[in-house]
Amino acid sequence: MTIVETGRALRERRFSVCELTKDTLDRIAQANPRLNAFITVTEESALARARELDEDFARGVDHGPLHGVPVAHKDAFYTKGVRTTAGTRILADFIPDQDADVVAKLRAAGTVMVGKANLHELCHGITSDNPHYGSVRNPWDIERIPGGSSGGSSALLAADLVPLATGTDTGGSIRIPAAYCGVVGLKPTYDRWSRRGVVPLAFSLDHVGPMTQTVRDAALAFGATAPENPEIKGLRIGVPENFFFDRLDPEVAAGVRRSVQVVAGLGAVASEVRVPDPDALNTVGRLIQLAEASTIWRRYRDRRADFGADVYALLQQGLLLPATDYIDAQRVRKMLAGDFARIWTSLDCLIAPVTAIPAPRIGEMTVQVNGSTEDVRLASTRLTRPFNVLGWPALALPCGLSKAGLPIGLQLVAPPNREDTLIRVGAALEDALAVQRHPRDRG
Amino acid sequence: MTDWASVAPAFLAPLEPRDKASVIEPLEKLERGFRALQAAVPFDQTPWNICAEE
Numbered sequence: 001m002t003i004v005e006t007g008r009a010l011r012e013r014r015f016s017v018c019e020l021t022k023d024t025l026d027r028i029a030q031a032n033p034r035l036n037a038f039i040t041v042t043e044e045s046a047l048a049r050a051r052e053l054d055e056d057f058a059r060g061v062d063h064g065p066l067h068g069v070p071v072a073h074k075d076a077f078y079t080k081g082v083r084t085t086a087g088t089r090i091l092a093d094f095i096p097d098q099d100a101d102v103v104a105k106l107r108a109a110g111t112v113m114v115g116k117a118n119l120h121e122l123c124h125g126i127t128s129d130n131p132h133y134g135s136v137r138n139p140w141d142i143e144r145i146p147g148g149s150s151g152g153s154s155a156l157l158a159a160d161l162v163p164l165a166t167g168t169d170t171g172g173s174i175r176i177p178a179a180y181c182g183v184v185g186l187k188p189t190y191d192r193w194s195r196r197g198v199v200p201l202a203f204s205l206d207h208v209g210p211m212t213q214t215v216r217d218a219a220l221a222f223g224a225t226a227p228e229n230p231e232i233k234g235l236r237i238g239v240p241e242n243f244f245f246d247r248l249d250p251e252v253a254a255g256v257r258r259s260v261q262v263v264a265g266l267g268a269v270a271s272e273v274r275v276p277d278p279d280a281l282n283t284v285g286r287l288i289q290l291a292e293a294s295t296i297w298r299r300y301r302d303r304r305a306d307f308g309a310d311v312y313a314l315l316q317q318g319l320l321l322p323a324t325d326y327i328d329a330q331r332v333r334k335m336l337a338g339d340f341a342r343i344w345t346s347l348d349c350l351i352a353p354v355t356a357i358p359a360p361r362i363g364e365m366t367v368q369v370n371g372s373t374e375d376v377r378l379a380s381t382r383l384t385r386p387f388n389v390l391g392w393p394a395l396a397l398p399c400g401l402s403k404a405g406l407p408i409g410l411q412l413v414a415p416p417n418r419e420d421t422l423i424r425v426g427a428a429l430e431d432a433l434a435v436q437r438h439p440r441d442r443g
Numbered sequence: 444m445t446d447w448a449s450v451a452p453a454f455l456a457p458l459e460p461r462d463k464a465s466v467i468e469p470l471e472k473l474e475r476g477f478r479a480l481q482a483a484v485p486f487d488q489t490p491w492n493i494c495a496e497e
Binding site (some may be wrong): 286298302310319327332337 | 490
């Protein structure tokens with residue numbers, strides 16, 4: 001059930017917040033052993049919060065479109081009195097004494113936290129194959145990864161266990177799991193949503209945003225209005241002619257190309273555009289992420305056994321980078337950002353795939369992309385990371401299913417602070433494409 | 444190109460022989476892509492502003 005549907009049902013008194021919360025917790029208890037999408041389920045506090053919200057409703061206090069909506073917070077968000085692990089053994093016993101800004105904001109808006117979602121350790125990876133809290137499973141095929149690092153969040157949405165989850169995105173960690181699970185993920189403009197109280201990975205690349213089942217729900221969670229009849233006539237949408245379509249699984253390419261035809265059919269002006277060098281953005285983005293992450297976690301460098309092997313290797317890489325390389329990467333970043341910004345003189349929005357492939361199998365280290373072998377991490381991040389480096393807002397949404405029944409995702413990208421454009425185009429596409437939102441067997 | 448293994452002690456990075464494939468090789472690859480970009484930066488180029496936050 002979506003946020004919009006939940007809100008309508010609550011206001012028609014078809015069920016109470018308490019009834020909705022109990023039903024949600026029952027379904028989680030049934031499905032989570034299969035999906036492993038939660039690290040912690042907060043049953044008691046959820047029911048207490050639900051009672052408060054029913055009382056508010058009874059005395060005429062309506063907190064708005066998120067009133068009574070169950071939410072799962074990625075376990076990187078501080079939650080007062082509730083363990084926050086960031087998916088690492090290092091923080092296995094960390095209980096924050098305050099909420100993250102976003103958690104507090106969503107609570108004040110009437111949400112009911114039902115638990116903390118599993119993730120890739122430290123948000124430093126894209127598989128959510130967590131060595132300490134278990135692998136998250138993709139509801140579309142439980143032998144496959146849900147993507148990451150916000151993989152628990154996306155799995156819960158795809159399985160229709162919650163209508164709202166939170167995520168963080170440093171190199172694609174909202175958009176990649178959204179694409180692999182067929183849900184919606186909004187990475188807002190850098191700094192648009194507060195990072196206070198979110199376990200950091202890389203300060204200058206970390207973005208915080210909502211994940212939902214539909215674009216309209218993402219708009220509501222973001223605090224915007226959900227467009228009823230989105231109009232995109234005349235909107236200038238760029239389709240990158242270089243890099244973003246160069247090495248793709250053919251079904252991913254076909255799905256995104258079909259969506260370009262759809263937006264053109266709705267009256268948008270779609271045109272091919274040559275973008276500056278996204279590969280350079282990936283290089284400096286990876287270097288910056290390695291250095292910043294290791295700055296944060298270096299104090300634990302002597303506890304090798306307490307980290308997953310993949311994450312520890314990344315922390316070691318970051319430790320080796322000299323300060324001068326890091327600063328130069330930030331200087332290259334600024335130089336490239338100036339080059340990229342020029343594309344907005346003739347465009348309102350870009351459209352591109354999120355990942356080069358549909359969801360890989362759990363444990364797969366390499367994949368075949370159009371006949372060549374590629375590291376799963378690179379095939380997943382090379383199309384998303386450039387927009388972390390630039391700080392631009394990006395919205396991931398499903399655009400179809402592969403022949404194997406796996407979701408295919410596209411991303412829309414806009415200039416800074418133009419999330420409204422993303423929501424408008426995303427909602428129009430969602431209506432026109434009418435992609436199946438959940439697997440038939442919801443786990 | 445940097446000999447990452449030999450500089451590790453100076454950086455207090457606890458490297459072991461088994462880390463060659465998971466640490467040294469990825470860094471060498473990253474460095475290959477980065478040095479040309481680094482060389483192209485004008486000397487007076489300022490860094491991206493990370494002080495804008497919070």
